[in-house]
Amino acid sequence: MIVSQYMTPEHRACDTIFAKAENLVAGGDWEQAEEAYVNFANDVLLHFKKEEETLFPAFEKQTGSEQGPTQVMRFEHEQVKGLIGKMAEAIEGKDKDAYLSLAESMMILLQQHNMKEEQMLYAMCDRVIPRTDREALIETMEQEAL
Numbered sequence: 001m002i003v004s005q006y007m008t009p010e011h012r013a014c015d016t017i018f019a020k021a022e023n024l025v026a027g028g029d030w031e032q033a034e035e036a037y038v039n040f041a042n043d044v045l046l047h048f049k050k051e052e053e054t055l056f057p058a059f060e061k062q063t064g065s066e067q068g069p070t071q072v073m074r075f076e077h078e079q080v081k082g083l084i085g086k087m088a089e090a091i092e093g094k095d096k097d098a099y100l101s102l103a104e105s106m107m108i109l110l111q112q113h114n115m116k117e118e119q120m121l122y123a124m125c126d127r128v129i130p131r132t133d134r135e136a137l138i139e140t141m142e143q144e145a146l
């Protein structure tokens with residue numbers, strides 16, 4: 001398996017649970033919405049952790065640079081984390097308008113971020129990370145937990 005094949009489906013899974021939470025909030029089903037939201041937040045944070053602690057360092061090691069695309073990706077992760085906190089507050093306060101407006105910002109941010117990773121960073125990882133390191137790298141990410 002190559003990096004993009006392992007990582008890209010995680011983006012899709014996060015999108016799916018995000019849409020589920022949004023529909024539940026829109027329908028006013030706060031209890032289930034909170035559960036879906038927590039699942040979304042945990043999935044995103046675990047995915048980010050795999051990138052920040054395992055994938056990005058492996059890429060940086062091959063390219064010899066921490067100033068390149070991974071720096072931009074880490075910055076965007078911080079923006080997403082900020083929104084995750086604000087959306088949690090909106091759920092807590094059962095504030096539908098606030099949640100839906102934050103959800104729109106989140107969707108735009110995540111879509112752009114994921115597209116950059118899929119089209120650039122993961123594709124570059126597939127090229128520069130040696131085949132011999134690949135399996136161990138994916139195995140390490142698979143073992144990570146929040």
Ligand SMILES: [Fe+2]
Binds near residue numbers: 048073077113117
């Ligand atoms: Fe990312």
Ligand SMILES: [Fe+2]
Binds near residue numbers: 051117
């Ligand atoms: Fe990602």
